Amino acid sequence: MKSNTLNFSGGPGALPESVLEQTREAIAALPETGISVLGMSHRSDWFRSILNEAELNIRCLLGISDDYAVTFMQGGSSLQFATIPMNFATKAYAPPEYVTSGYWSGRATSEAAKVASMKISWDGRATGYRQLPALHALDVSSSAAYLHYVSNETVEGLQFPVCEDAMPVPLIADMSSDFLSKPFRPELFSMMYAHAQKNLGPAGVTVAVIKRSLLERIPDGLPAILDFRTHVSHGSNYNTPPVFAIYVMTLITRWLRFDVGGLHAMQSINERKARRLYETLDSLGDAVTVHADRCWRSQMNAAFTFGDSRLDEAFIEMAREQGIVGLEGHRSIGGMRVSLYNAVTEQAVDILTNALTEFSLHRV
Structure with missing residues (x-):
């Protein structure tokens, strides 16, 4: 057995063997262009087709409607921790609420607190982060800007069950370590995001799926690169994107659709x-x-x-x-x-x- 398949790391994780083979070939020269993927222009027709396919594959795998925008961003989930409250924790709503269930949700909570007023709805610190709450049982203010949680705590090995209940406020989930590992109901979420180095390929790209109606809440005056509307309107190509990471992610979504089924x-x-x-x-x-x-x-x-x-x-x-x-x-x-x-x-x-x-x- 090849050592890649015996990689049990928390991230970067193992890649499918077929994806590795295609990636090796693409680093030398893409079959479609004869140019290394590492030297392909992000403004090329080839890369636009990759962006389109990656979005299509994710929409098909999850059953995402046109009510949602699919974007590919940089900065990992760590940048999202600050960007989300900058975009959505506006004065028109009560402070957003956060579930702190482990190491990474704690990081999200800490970063959000630097940007906006926020409230912790539940904190598992007293149990040593060995348990999780039932989301539908949380006492969340109906006027809260949103409720944020991490669907799978990578460090502690905790995972929420698939969400089946609509929440009274927009639900935002960091799904970095279980995104595309199983089906769920995307219509119950206002935003889902995941960085790549678990199930989506090498580090460098973060998938953000955002309900278009939520984008209407974003205040004017944010730096362009921190405004989600910028990335949606530019088709994930506002500044030079991580071409290689997006290419490998596209191969993985092909593998999920057509090889895994x-x-x-x-x-x-x-x-x-x-x-x-x-x-x-x-x-x-x-x-x-x-x-x-x-x-x-x-x-x-x-x-x-x-x-x-x-x-x-x-x-x-x-x-x-x-x-x-x-x-x-x-x-x-x-x-x-x-x-x-x-x-x-x-x-x-x-x-x-x-x-x-x-x-x-x-x-x-």
Whole structure:
């Protein structure tokens, strides 16, 4: 098995082998142009076709209507954390509300507070970020500008279930680590965004899907590059975009549509991978502690520990010798983390779980 498919990193994550092969070829010369993708002009007809296809693929995969604009931006989710309140936390509404459920939603909350008045609707700090709230049960002001949450906490391995209930205020979700991993109802959201280096390719591009009616709230006077309307009106080509990252993202969305067979098929694969991993971890009993409470466990990221940093490091080293990489836990909680992004294969998960079982029998 190639080492790419044994990459369990929290990001950048594994890429599909077919996408890697096409990318290798494109770096030398694109079949359509004879020019390296690294040297293609963002003003070329070729790149415009790539932008159009990427948008079409995302619309088809998610079933997004024309009520929404699809844009490709830069700066990752970190830039969105500040840009969203700049655009939508206007004085015409009560302060936006935020769910703080882990490391990255905490970052979003902190950045928003620098830009505008805001309110924390729920904070999981007291539980060590091991649980999540039910969104529909939150006491959110009906006049709030919006409610923001992170659908999957990459660091702690927590994931909200698919949203099924309409909220009384615009719902905005950072879906960076589970975007395109399963179907959901986009019509329940006013904005969804995701940076690429999980399920969408290399870092550099962030997908933002925004309800057009929400764009009408944006105040005049923002710097052009921080105004969402700029990117919508320029078709994601206002300033020089990350051509390479968008190209690879387009290949991945092709793979999802035509090789995998859509998001329902991708969901089934991801469910099998997660079930295999968690069954193995649970079978180890007290030897392993999974960070997230069982009912909130993520299908994308599992954070766990053998309870001793020396054992964690020993397993990481043993796994590395077998070609398994990317298991180090996030610096904020330590331990280990296994990320099961779309391109991680079921065979790779089998290899990992066998290694976990072997290690627990001989070392724990």
